[in-house]
Amino acid sequence: MIELDVALKVGTFNLEMAFRNDDGITALFGHSGSGKSLTLNLIAGLMRPDRGTITLDGRVLVDRARGIFVSPPRRRIGVVFQDSHLFPHLTVRQNLWFGRWFAPSRERAINFDAVAETLGIGKLLPRYPAKLSGGERQRVAIGRALLCCPRLLLFDEPLAALDMERKLEILPLIERLHTEFAVPIVYVSHATEEVARIANLVVVLNAGRVKAIGRPGEVLGPLGGESGWSRFDRVSVLTTKVCGANTAYDLTELKHPSGTIWLAGRAGPPGGQIRIIVRATDIVLSAGPPHDLSVRSSLSGQIGSIEKDGPLAVVEVILEGEGRLYAITTRHALDELGLDRGSRVFALIKTSALDERQAAVTPLSF
Amino acid sequence: MIELDVALKVGTFNLEMAFRNDDGITALFGHSGSGKSLTLNLIAGLMRPDRGTITLDGRVLVDRARGIFVSPPRRRIGVVFQDSHLFPHLTVRQNLWFGRWFAPSRERAINFDAVAETLGIGKLLPRYPAKLSGGERQRVAIGRALLCCPRLLLFDEPLAALDMERKLEILPLIERLHTEFAVPIVYVSHATEEVARIANLVVVLNAGRVKAIGRPGEVLGPLGGESGWSRFDRVSVLTTKVCGANTAYDLTELKHPSGTIWLAGRAGPPGGQIRIIVRATDIVLSAGPPHDLSVRSSLSGQIGSIEKDGPLAVVEVILEGEGRLYAITTRHALDELGLDRGSRVFALIKTSALDERQAAVTPLSF
Amino acid sequence: AGKAETPAASPGTEKDTPVIVFAAASTKTALDAVAAAWKTNTGKTASIAYASSGILAKQIEQGAPADIFISADLKWMDYLQKAKLIRAGTRRKLLGNKLVLIEPGDADVKLEITKGFDLAGAAGDGKIAVCTLDSCPGGIYAKEALESLGVFASVEAKLALADNIRNALNLVARGEAKFGIVYATDAKAEPKVKLVGTFPEASHSPIIYPVALVEASNNPDAPFFLSYLKSQAATKIFTGQGFDILPK
Amino acid sequence: MTDLSPAEWTAIWLSLKIATAATIASLPFGILVAYALARWHFPGKMLLNGAVHLPLVMPPVVTGFILLILLGRKGVFGAFLASIGIVLSFRWTGAAVACAVMGFPLMVRAMRLSFESIDRRLEQAAGTLGANRASTFFLISLPLAAPGILAGAILSFAKALGEFGATITFVSNIPGETQTIASAIYSYTQVPGGDASALRLTVVSIAISLVALLASEIVQQRAEKRLASFE
Amino acid sequence: MTDLSPAEWTAIWLSLKIATAATIASLPFGILVAYALARWHFPGKMLLNGAVHLPLVMPPVVTGFILLILLGRKGVFGAFLASIGIVLSFRWTGAAVACAVMGFPLMVRAMRLSFESIDRRLEQAAGTLGANRASTFFLISLPLAAPGILAGAILSFAKALGEFGATITFVSNIPGETQTIASAIYSYTQVPGGDASALRLTVVSIAISLVALLASEIVQQRAEKRLASFE
């Protein structure tokens, strides 16, 4: 459980932040210069808020009114900084071991080799940070934060310098931290997909203020209309149940009250819940059930609202049963298909456009 | 014109690079640790190759055999480093002016205010770098490199710490540098879409070797099969002609011999060439012409090759007339639709999935 | 290695505890030779610490483990005697010296040192090197001499003050200064200077190096070394260096 | 402090003049040598490094004596300097030279440390922006080494205030010309009862150096604030 | 060099012992004070800073004299120290104290510069990884300040080799006990004809310091290679 409500003024910049997440991963999302890193600094104890409180798992870390301020080492909060901040005089191995050394031995739950393996830094262990590439440094920094087995993890754009492939390998590791060891996480990112995949709370910052807060599906879908966000940032989050598989074609069948979604590969045992992220620009709307198409998955629903945006329109599809999807199409298509508020539609979703590795097996409170 | 053919050994890492680009933007693409930054260091003159030559616009910068090595300041090559390397004792304004001061005044073609405006750093001018956010620092670094009006620009993942929206604002600026001032550019990135948008030559690095080289369409489409690349990295590049517009719906009609593509907004005058980037996962295949769908654009062609990859398959569509598209679907869909090599298919492309800002008005040799 | 650990300050009851002599730096050449002779004669060691008389006196005041003090002037001996830090009974004049005017070896100025002699004129725009006028003994004697000869006012502006006689000598030897006023012993030892003349003994208070046993000394060899300083051998060494041996 | 004699005031004034001149005059050499030691590789680098440290290792008297031999009126270089009108011996300029030499190792070490701690990549970045070696040095390296340059200057200045061994040996002790506070203090310590006067002058020279120190700390703290991301 | 007298060998050996002891003994204090000045804010910081610089500003004789008064057998602290068995005056240990004091400002300045140039964010990162202040200091700050600590130690060592003003005043110039190379050289320079011997000893002390310098440069270059991204 992390809860904070703080205010800070640096230079001419005013930060006012408040959120509370009882369990899970909080995503801090916002433009460059919106105050994300400052927020992490406050949580880590590297800066003192001008007023306010920060509480972690019931322990008050900061309370300006009561004059409480727990020092960083006693907070045991692991941080992956925006620039890696590796210790230049220590080898990669020593950097990784640095935090571990100070962790009480019964809390050293995370396996060194497993982390080194996943991050692909096994070969770098005897090297010094100055001789690493940018992405290698960042991976070592992630490893260092993980291995100190912290009570809370702060990630400041840890994956920015990494290719998609690496990202998709590292994200599950970060998530496992949460699911296996119940380590809460605050994660800063610019990439909506990254955020939607792992977070159970999204806090959108704008110029130092909380602009939106809620579950990924609630916050990231309606996001696009605001100035400064691209339509490619809009995603919907759907919670589905594994109900079967097509072994011949290696597909998993996910059930949603409004239809079926096919996911590539095998994703968890039947009955398990799976959370799926669908980009608004990936959805094709159809007035009737699809045929002759390579699209395998379709969900039926009713158009809720239509929000026009130049040549395009954001269509909210209220799915049968529960949940909603946001789809973006041209206004032209809407008119041609005669779609309007209240119309029945099918939302077609390409299996290949769904990243099965981004589909989280979710024990979360969705 | 940039041409290089060099070899370098640092530690246990061997780099062997050779490419030549007569005109335009070269994208260096590769995993973390593949040698991209080292290559830029060689071009900038910050490292000396063990052997080989580097030539820029006919001027030999390095020739180990002949003992030629032009020092960095005499190369006039602007670099945006992976970490920003701003001068901490200078204000943002002074940092920006630093390079400009040394540029011969008749070469000071790039406008200060325009750059500051586009990069959104106008307000930061009197500040010192230590007091900037990560993304702000990176934008200042980009500005600094641009404003020194170099003869060649090297970008090492300049947009990694920026949100998509900012990226899409900065990319055109980078491109304008090339088109307006004929500054060649070498651009390092992890993001295929970024690369495909601006480059006319893509060099894919793997463990210090050139693994693929060619135009974006040729290189990035076939990429997915290789280990380590995600299917989301696959894109196709299509060259089309503006042939009309639908003013009522604010759409541009792009003609390709195999069909019509609708792009959101207005993109250049009729007759102009437009380059379009289509992600392989964004294409829906249809056995017949589409109907009842929100998809407005369809291109017809014949299936060239099918490359199976687990539950999915990469389908090469040889378009009527010229060009090819890569589409990814499930094997299941292919079998159900009875699609095989030689089958006629329609490739459906959602207008909203095409980023009109990534569509380059291209005077390039495509 | 162990030698350096010798407990010089511990009670000097053991036979081979060296006698510690605190001596004015200008006596080094002569005293080193005397100590060496004593060692050959008796097999005993005299350990001699050279520094300026003032520093040595203050160190004795602070409990330095010295057995014998040889001062370059009477003042510092008086200072210690007043503080009852030396055995007054053992005090005596050890050596005498003369004050001389010198010039660089390649110069050839003839001057007779008499009342009102034209030292200033002879110096021209050159300097006259002397020891610091009110702190260094040599300087004090020089000032007295120049004053009693009535030329001090005319040469004061031309004086270059060194922190010790040796430095003044150096300035002349290197040709930096046109003249120098130093002890006869120094002039004799430095081949690169030439004697111009000796100051009349009456022109300054007598130059005397007094010696005494330090009150706190309990080294049984100390009195022997003190008396050895008067021995024939020692006298020969001292006179060889140009010192005067003073009666009592 | 009002009971300082005119001669003492002269010594104080002279000390200030000499210390300031010594510091300012040795600054460019100190910076050059420090930078060379920090960044360049050249044959004889160790020798230069050793030579710079000499005045620290040798007793001041020896240093003064060597200066006398080299720069004295009849010295190897001194004769040449005299022929072009530069006379150092028995002049305050000579005292400044002695102080500069004695302070040089301290100055160079501090500056060198600062040059060494500069991130080379910043200098490289300046190079790619078109700054040649000289410009990079003056616009990037020098300002970034400011803490060390300031520290070096202060050390040299303080040393100059306290120096008398080499000075008195080289240029002697001429009131009004080369008699500094330090040599005046030394003289006082050599006469019985001179302690009080010595103490008085010592306090004066401490006060001067404290003022210099304070000024340098303020300058430095201001520069630091800019470079700090938060305090 | 084979014609050095046994007394001179003793002086050399003693100088080495004293310089080494002075450097090693002052190291922890130097590090502590340097770190405090570089990183902490506390009342009296300027005073401490001034006090550290005193031995530089005051003529060595005065420093030595103050030491004599404070730490001498009859001195304020000296009497106390003597009562617990620590006698400094006129012992080699006292000479080491004098050298340590004289080298202290140089040592502290160099170290302070290095501590100041450490990126604070690295210390903060160590904090977030669970290292408390002490661990952060020993594992991060201290190793990163190594260049300055080395430079400080070398300066102190070199100074100790050359120091005689304070030493001779505090512990006198007793052969075999407190006569170092520097004070032996001083003795030789006080009499005509001593130049050759003085020169010989000067060469010895220069040689010693060059060896120390060389060693320190090698150590430093090795450390630097690790930290450099490319040479």
Ligand SMILES: Nc1ncnc2c1ncn2[C@@H]1O[C@H](COP(=O)(O)OP(=O)(O)OP(=O)(O)O)[C@@H](O)[C@H]1O
């Ligand atoms: N020490 C400081 N003094 C003054 N302003 C500061 C300071 N540190 C940060 N700022 C400003 O506060 C704002 C928020 O900074 P912060 O680093 O939190 O941004 P961010 O959201 O992390 O951005 P980015 O994505 O670019 O890293 C920025 O506009 C920045 O310029």
Ligand SMILES: Nc1ncnc2c1ncn2[C@@H]1O[C@H](COP(=O)(O)OP(=O)(O)OP(=O)(O)O)[C@@H](O)[C@H]1O
């Ligand atoms: N100075 C060096 N000594 C030894 N190895 C080095 C050195 N610099 C880089 N390397 C290694 O060379 C390889 C290529 O480095 P480079 O910085 O070019 O990678 P990159 O392609 O830019 O990767 P990234 O995307 O992570 O920045 C890496 O494996 C790195 O560890």
Ligand SMILES: [Mg+2]
């Ligand atoms: Mg940030």
Ligand SMILES: [Mg+2]
């Ligand atoms: Mg790189």
